[in-house]
Amino acid sequence: MKNLLKYSLLGISATLLFSNCGPQKTEEVVEEVVEVKTPTLTLLWETADSLMTNESVLFDDATGTIFVSNIEGQDPLGKDGKGSIGIISKEGKIVNPAWVSGLNAPKGMAISNGKLYVTDIDEFVEIDIATAKVSNKWKVEGAQFLNDVAAHNGTVYFTDMTTGKVHAYADGAISTISEGNESINGIAVATDGTIYGLDASGLKKWNADGTTTVLNTNVTGGDGLVILGDGNFIASRWQGEIWFANDSTQTLMLDTKAAESNTADIGYNAAEMVVYVPTFFKNKVAAYKLDY
Numbered sequence: 001m002k003n004l005l006k007y008s009l010l011g012i013s014a015t016l017l018f019s020n021c022g023p024q025k026t027e028e029v030v031e032e033v034v035e036v037k038t039p040t041l042t043l044l045w046e047t048a049d050s051l052m053t054n055e056s057v058l059f060d061d062a063t064g065t066i067f068v069s070n071i072e073g074q075d076p077l078g079k080d081g082k083g084s085i086g087i088i089s090k091e092g093k094i095v096n097p098a099w100v101s102g103l104n105a106p107k108g109m110a111i112s113n114g115k116l117y118v119t120d121i122d123e124f125v126e127i128d129i130a131t132a133k134v135s136n137k138w139k140v141e142g143a144q145f146l147n148d149v150a151a152h153n154g155t156v157y158f159t160d161m162t163t164g165k166v167h168a169y170a171d172g173a174i175s176t177i178s179e180g181n182e183s184i185n186g187i188a189v190a191t192d193g194t195i196y197g198l199d200a201s202g203l204k205k206w207n208a209d210g211t212t213t214v215l216n217t218n219v220t221g222g223d224g225l226v227i228l229g230d231g232n233f234i235a236s237r238w239q240g241e242i243w244f245a246n247d248s249t250q251t252l253m254l255d256t257k258a259a260e261s262n263t264a265d266i267g268y269n270a271a272e273m274v275v276y277v278p279t280f281f282k283n284k285v286a287a288y289k290l291d292y
Contacts, residue, residue, distance in 0.1 A: 037291075037292060038251060039244035039251050039253055039290070039291065039292035040253060040290075040291045040292070041242060041253045041254045041275060041288035041289065041290055041291075042288060042289045042291065043286060043287075043288055044092075044274065044287040044288060044289055045091065045092035045286070045287050046092060046284050046285070046286045046287070047088055047092050047093070047094055047284045047285045047286075048094060048284065049282060049283040049284040050094065050097060050283060050284075051068055051070055051086055051088075051094065051097060051278075051283055051284060051285060052070050052071070052072045052073075052283050053070060053071035053072055053073060053074070053280055053281065053283065054068050054069065054070050054071075054086075054264070054278040054279065054280065054283065054284070054285060055069050055070070055071055055076070055105075055106070055107045055264050055265055055278055055280060056068070056069040056106075056107055056108050056109055056148075056224070056264060056265035056267070056278055057069075057265065057266060057267035057276040057277070057278050057285055058109040058110065058111070058116075058267050059267045059268060059269045059274075059276060060111055061269075061270065061271070062111075064090060065087060066087065066088045066089070066090065066267065066276060066285075067085055067086070067087060067099075067109055067116065068085065068086040068087070068088055068278065068285055069083070069084075069085055069106040069107055069108070069109055069118060069265075069278075070083060070084045070085070070086055070097075070098075070106070071083055071105045071106065071107075072084060073105070075105070076105050076107075076145075077105060077121055077145065078104065078105055079104045079105075079121060080104060081102055081103070081104060082104075083101075083102075083103035083104045083105050083106045083120065084097070084098040084099070084100060084101040084102075084103060084106070085098075085099050085100040085103070085106060085109070085116070085118065085127070086098060086099055087099045088285060090269070090272075090274075092285070092287060099132055100127055100132055100133075100134065102134070103118070103120050103125065104120050104121055104123075105120060105121050106118045106119070106120050106125070107119045107120070107146065107147050107148070107265065108146075108147055108148035108149035108150075108158060108159075108187075108265055109149055110149040110150050110151035110156055110157075110158075111129070111151060112151040112154060112155075112156050113154060114128070114129055114130065115127060115128060115129065115135065116129050117149055117151065117156045117158075117169070118149070119146035119147055119148070119149055119158050120137075120146070121143075121145070121146060122139060122140055122143035122144065122146060123137050123138065123139055123140065123143075123146070124137070124138045124140055124146065124158065124167075124169060124174065125137050138169075138174055140160075140167060140174060142163060142165075143160050143163070144160060144162035144163055145160060145161040145162040145163075146158055146159070146160050146161075147159045147160065147161045147184075147185050147265075148185055148186050148187045148223075148224070148225070148265055149187070150187045150188050150189045150195075151189070152189035152193055153193065154170060154171075155168055155169065155170040156168070156169040156170070157169075157177070157187055157189060157195060158187070159181075159184045159185060159186075159187050159197065160184070161183055161184060161185050163179075164179060164180055164181045164182055164183070164184055164199075165178065165179050165181070165184070166178035166179075166181065166184060166187065166195070166197065177210070178206065178210065178212070181197065181199045181201075181204075181212075182199055182200035182201065183199050183200045183221060184197055184198070184199040185197075185198055185199065185221075185222060185223050186198035186222045186223055186224050186225030186235065186236075186265070187225060188225045188226065188227045188233075189227075190227050194206065196215075196225060196227060196233070197212075197225065198219070198220075198221070198222030198223070198225050198235055199220075199221075199222075200220055200221060201214050201217065201220065202214050202215070202216050202217040202218060202219055202220045203215045203216040203219050203222070203225075203233060203235060203245055215246070215247040216245050216246070216247060216248075216250060218245075218250050219235045219243050219245045219250050221237060222235040222236060222237055222243075223235075223236045223237055223238045223263070223264050223265050223266075224236040224263075224264065224265040224266035224267075226266060226268040226275070228292075231246045231247060232244065232245070232246050232292070233245050233246065234253075234266065234268065234275060234290070236263040236264065236265070236266045236277070237263065238262050238263065238264050238280070239257055239262065239263075240255060240256040240257035240259070240260075240261055240262055240263050241254065241255055241256075241257070241263060242254040242263050242266065242275070242277070242288075244292060254277075254288065256279075260281075260282075261279045261282045261286075262278075262279055262280035262281060262282070263277050263278075263279070264277075264278045264279070264280050265278060266278070273289060273290045273291070274287050274288065274289055274290065275287070275288045275289075275290050
């Protein structure tokens, strides 16, 4: 009985030995390929070319109105009283080419508490939207080239490209909140109050202590800035470029330099994902569908 048990155990051991020495089954590893979508802009429409030297477009989310600032001349610093604010429709029709006139060289715009705020060389202009009348003007001390504008919770921020300053208007008073920003132009404010801007260093944000952090050093010298959310932005360069950018990458979505069509201070309809592009010397606004 002992021998039988011994040989039985030896047989089991041999079977296990040969089993372990045989070819092993391997699990097939399938790598998931994640397709990265390239952001694109597709032309939807263009207005007639009668919005003279249009510099900025602002879409009003509340009413669907599209405002256009028109310098109406060759000199972005010319104090000639020819500047105006026009209105166009979402279909690209010019509703009123001079809704408000008598300005000089109006540029960036923002809406706050029923007022349209516009930069005009060295003045900060308040327009009452309901009456289409200029309700106030402030001469900004030391200002040389006031440019883009953004609003958040009753405060209106605006830049001076030449002096490198960022100003803020609130409760009837103007203050300077940042200095030393070389060629600062585009500005935008997130829903949480964080300020973002475009200057010679690139795409930057303001920290709670007033310091700045550059998020993208490649998108430099930008004009218009749109916050898309999730760390993504659209930035335009006046020369004829529109970029999709975040803190690690950038994609050139539109290049109109060969056509000598500028891409100045862009506007954005977030609900329909439409980018409005003022073409400056081409005297028309172009609308593009954003896909990303």
